[in-house]
Structures are given as C-alpha cells and as structure tokens.
Amino acid sequence: MDSEKLNEQWARICAQVKSYQDVDASQVAAFFSRLEPQAMSDSFLMLTADNDFIKTWVEQHYIEAIVRALHDLTGVTYAVAIAVDPTQEQRKSAAANAMTAAPAPAATPTPASAPIPSPTPAPAPSPVPTPSPQAAPIAMAEPAPAAFVPAAAAPYTAPQWSEPAPQASEHPAASSTFEAPAHRTEESHEGAAGLNPLSSLTFANFVIGESNRMAYSMAVEVAESPGSLPLNPLFIYGKSGLGKTHLMRAIQNYIKETRPTLHTVYVDAQEFVSRYSEAGQAKDREKSSFKNFRTYYEQADVLLLDDVQHLQGKEQSINMLFQLFNTLTSQGKQVVLSADRAPKNIEVDERLKSRFYSGGAIDIQPPEVETKLGIVKSFAREHCRSAGLDSFTIPDDIQMYIAENSGSNIRELKGAVNTVIYRLIYSDRRDISIEEVRELLANHFTGGRSRSLSIEDIQREVEKFYKVTHNEIVGKSRSQSIVRPRQVAIYLCRRLLDLPYGDIGKRFNRDHSTAIHSSNCVEERLKTDRDTQEEIEILMKIISELD
C-alpha cells in the first residue's frame, strides 16, 4: 500500500475510533497524533509511536478500539502492532519549524513516504540494532522494542514468551555421527567473501522502501516476539536477491543478541535435503541417525528454513518438514520460511502448503529506484569503512547511475558498487567520472536486450508454462485460457526483445495494434494482480536461464 493510501486509511481508522461512545475523542486526538502508520496488509496494521510511554498507553487503552474500528470498516479482525520510532518526534518538530520558516513547504514526509529510509550503520557492524539518538533521519531502520498485540488481546498483556528453552549449549546434536548441519550453512551464504559476514545481516542495515516495508515490519515483529500468533509461521517470498535471506538472518541475529537463551537454527532447504539424505545413508551404521537429524531441528526455538522451493520433488524431506513443523508450532516455537515464489506455486503437498499460509505470508517486491539508491549509499559506506577507506565517497551521479541501471537483484547492484570501489583503490585515486563508470560497467548489468533470444523461444516457454499448443497461441481462439498466454507471450517479446510491435504481431498472426493492446493489458494487470506478477516473474526467470 503506498504511503498516501496508508495515511488515508489511518485517518479513517482514527475517525472511526473517535466516533465510539465509550472513548474520549479529545484523548484519542492527542494520543493518535503521536502515532504513524507504517504498513498495512489485509489483516495486519503496523504503527509507530514516538516514545515508549505513548506506545504503552495506546496498547493499554486503545488497541481494542483500533481493532474494533478496523473490523467495523473492513469486516476483518486485524492484528495491530506498535513499535517505537524515536526519530518521529524530531522529524515532526523539524517539519513544524520548516513550516514556520517557509510559508509553502513541500508536504511533510512521514516514515511511510520518506523517500529513502537509509540505515545508519553503527561504527562497527553489530548484530543488534541499538536505537541511538544519532539515528535521526531513519525511520524504522533500527527497530525499537515492539510488542505484538494479538488482535483479540483484551485487556493488553505483555507478550507471552514461549517457555524459555534451555541454553543452546544444552542442545548438542545427540549423535556422535550426526554433525549439526547449521555450521555448514552458517558459512555458505555469500558472507564467506568477507564483505558480508552473516552477523552483519541485520535490521539496521536493511534499507526499507515500499517494496519491502511490510516484510520488514513482520520480520521485526517475529524477532521481538518469536512464537507469538498470528505470525507463526512467517513466510517471506520474492524473487532472487531481494533480501529474503537478509531478513531471516536479521531475525536470527536479533534473537541471538536479545534472547541468547533461545536456540535458533538457520538452514537452507538444499542443505536440509542433503543432510536428510546423509542421515538415510548413515542409518545402517548408526541406527539413530534419523532420530538425531530430527532431534537437532526439534530442539530449535526458532527454525529458519530458507529457499523452501528446493524441497519440490523431495517427498521424504517434505514429510520430515511437515512433522517438524507440527511439532515446533504446537509447542509455540517460531518457524520462518522463505521461497522465491508464493506458497501456492510451490509443488509440495496440500497439507504443507496450507500450513505455509497459516501464519503471515508476505512478498518482497522488486525495489524502486529510491530503495536501490539507499542500498547503494549504505553498501558503499559499509564497504569503504570495512576497507579502512573512510574518506572515499562515490559521487552522487554515479550512485544514481548504478541504482537506475541495475536490475532488481541487489547482488547485481552490490557488484557494481564493488567494481567502482576496486577501480578507485587499484588506481589509487579518489574520484572517477561517470563516463569511466559507464565503460567499466558496460557489461555488468543484466537488463536490456538479449542477443540470442528469439520470439520462438518465448512462445515455446509460454506454451509450456500455460500448457497450450503453438497452434492455439497463434490461432484465432478468443477463449480466456488462450488469450491470457497469448498476451503474456506478446508482452514478454516486447519487453525482452524490444522488437517493433508490428514484427511481434506478425508472429502471432496479429496486427500492430492488437500486439500493442495485448502488451498493455498485461502491463495493466501487472500493476495490481499478484498472479500476473508472479507468472511473469517465473517466466522471466525460466527464459533468462535458457542457453
């Protein structure tokens, strides 16, 4: 939801609360003016208060009214969470001062509309975001304690933690032969390169934008109150390189720091499958190998399973996960999952799929250019500092060039920043021109026209994906089941090959204007329809992997 709409919705909620007989409208006006909406989905509203007192007061006196107002307005029982954003008050007074100084200022930015909520990296990367007064320009980059308030909570009670688990050290992998899997995966993420150690994947250095705000908020909630309903499991999905693993590691790092007695286990699904199969192979030598495998994961207070799509086709691992899932969640343990597609598009059996949806499922969208620019700035700063080059800066026009030209995968963007910084280091210079950067990165960005791809390639992949024949896609049928794939194929030809509409139309036995219309239809649907977004995303991935 964009910030304008979010503010509108919040205004409606406030008005609704004020209309209730049993609330004091003037008190509501006073307290609610100290709250700001951060994110809202179909059943979840995240607010920030400017200090702890306001947060606690609103939680104790008005949460029920907010939930009631949401229910009255939408018919849905919402979960409402409040976090503290100490920068809120400062921003408001700065804006008020600006109003006094300048009679016609630009609209006061709210956290939801702030262009780039860039994180403030601590001098040395710390696994735990510690709110600091210096963090003034950042909204939500450093999560303050946020109590999740279950929708039905009345009256407010402090979040209930699941029974404290024994210390991690009380959970050795039970077998002599079964090696705890987490340590292998701990090193397997790109952090091994040294630039991105896993402990540095934190909430503090995650740049927030419209595309990921909701996922970020939900991740913070889980980190603050692991095991609490309704965000158990939390399922984060989105295409590659959009920050899913970053958020999962941030949850883990936050919990390790704030709740060291809780035992967290992060594992990639591929590693999970391979460890399970190793346990199978070891069972002749070591009878308890399966049991040990299972015990290892069952001892987790927080299980984070990354890239769940890799479980597809691995029936036994799926069964094992199903059992683990039930055991953990029934004991109030937190499960966090991620995948490169929505749960409904993961081919696992329905029992597991329905469990994926039983908590909070949220996607991360490709980042807007502002968010990309925020990441460029943050990463460049982090990189220079870790290389002891505090005086280095990448000029603004070059930062913008990288943000505008990189694709949605943040790895591509980070690679471009690295390349520029290394060029500066190795040529022992402090500045670089935009022309030189253009040349340097000439082959870096993956967007743009592919030389080898053809219309036939796209038609073939779309036909396979939608299970329609070539004759149908280029034929006369106007049935929805054929028109949709045809339009998608035309749209992809235009987007990926950048050919004239007339040329594309001919290959579908259509004229120029029909090709334009088809492509526009898909573009329109892409703006609002998640199914279309997902289908295009998957097809783009399939096509990009063609030889």
Ligand SMILES: Nc1ncnc2c1ncn2[C@@H]1O[C@H](COP(=O)(O)OP(=O)(O)OP(=O)(O)O)[C@@H](O)[C@H]1O
């Ligand atoms: N919003 C963000 N702010 C800062 N860094 C980000 C952000 N999003 C992604 N990154 C960085 O981009 C890189 C890729 O992110 P990550 O590994 O989390 O992606 P992913 O969605 O898990 O991808 P995959 O599905 O391929 O595993 C990491 O270095 C991560 O720190």
